[in-house]
Amino acid sequence: xxxxxYLGQLELMVLLSVIGGAGKSYGVSVSRDxxxxxxxxxxxxSVYAALERLERKGLxxxxxxxxxxxxxxxxRTHYKPTAAGLKEAREARDTVIRLSQGLxxxxxxxx
Amino acid sequence: xxxKADMKKPPRLAAWLVAHLATRYARDSLLGxxxxxxxxxxxxxxxxxxxxxxxxxxxxxALRITGQRSVARSLLGGMAAAFWITAIIALLRQxxxxxxxxxxxxxxxxxxxxxxxFTTSMLWRREEGIRRRGLRRGLLxxxxxxxxxxxxLTWAGTTTRALGAPCRAIR
Numbered sequence: 001x002x003x004x005x006y007l008g009q010l011e012l013m014v015l016l017s018v019i020g021g022a023g024k025s026y027g028v029s030v031s032r033d034x035x036x037x038x039x040x041x042x043x044x045x046s047v048y049a050a051l052e053r054l055e056r057k058g059l060x061x062x063x064x065x066x067x068x069x070x071x072x073x074x075x076r077t078h079y080k081p082t083a084a085g086l087k088e089a090r091e092a093r094d095t096v097i098r099l100s101q102g103l104x105x106x107x108x109x110x111x
Numbered sequence: 112x113x114x115k116a117d118m119k120k121p122p123r124l125a126a127w128l129v130a131h132l133a134t135r136y137a138r139d140s141l142l143g144x145x146x147x148x149x150x151x152x153x154x155x156x157x158x159x160x161x162x163x164x165x166x167x168x169x170x171x172x173a174l175r176i177t178g179q180r181s182v183a184r185s186l187l188g189g190m191a192a193a194f195w196i197t198a199i200i201a202l203l204r205q206x207x208x209x210x211x212x213x214x215x216x217x218x219x220x221x222x223x224x225x226x227x228x229f230t231t232s233m234l235w236r237r238e239e240g241i242r243r244r245g246l247r248r249g250l251l252x253x254x255x256x257x258x259x260x261x262x263x264l265t266w267a268g269t270t271t272r273a274l275g276a277p278c279r280a281i282r
Contacts, residue, residue, distance in 0.1 A: 027144040045165035052136040074143025
């Protein structure tokens with residue numbers, strides 16, 4: 001029986017960003033998206049390391065784009081989620097929702 | 112073409128390091144992404160930070176792939192290296208002392224040979240192919256044989272001296 005591999009926090013964020021990217025996601029866009037949504041500055045090599053793990057787990061697939069001059073003739077690698085990736089993201093979200101039932105609400109400061 | 116000529120170029124050494132140290136996976140894409148971001152106003156410090164992270168990830172990746180075997184091998188290698196160094200130093204001290212045996216020089220030679228064989232076999236890169244792997248194992252075997260021979264010779268020398276056949280004195 002194949003052991004289930006759980007996603008780390010960065011992997012999950014990268015996967016969710018790829019899902020939101022509608023097949024046009026690439027390293028820079030994922031890094032910017034995570035930075036914008038979470039306020040964390042994620043380095044590009046870390047994003048690619050996470051993407052590599054996700055692709056190895058069969059959660060995302062990649063295609064090579066056209067090389068452009070502004071990238072020194074290097075092509076972009078575009079990522080899109082696989083069916084397994086979507087399932088994994090849904091399961092992760094449901095798990096987080098279930099586990100966060102006991103989380104106390106924000107304490108509002110008195111005005 | 113003009114756009115390419117006007118393009119802001121990243122530090123040459125940093126770019127070289129990324130090209131050679133980043134993981135093989137999507138290396139070109141990473142280089143392109145870094146260039147794209149750098150061209151859009153990122154600093155050289157930012158570029159160097161990416162290089163440092165890429166290097167660190169490469170090291171972690173290599174350690175994770177080789178796993179516990181690598182750690183065990185490193186520990187074993189360290190212990191063996193310590194043994195060889197101690198053996199050589201002890202033999203050298205013994206031969207520089209008041210008395211020496213004719214076997215001392217051969218023991219030192221054997222110890223040195225063993226140390227060289229062992230170090231070479233430990234430093235040999237694993238992913239060089241079956242042929243080199245065979246050579247590596249051969250070297251390990253030689254080093255183990257040499258270790259046993261040195262130990263036997265040392266033991267024989269000690270026993271001989273204990274039985275009253277001292278070594279020749281050095282003038």
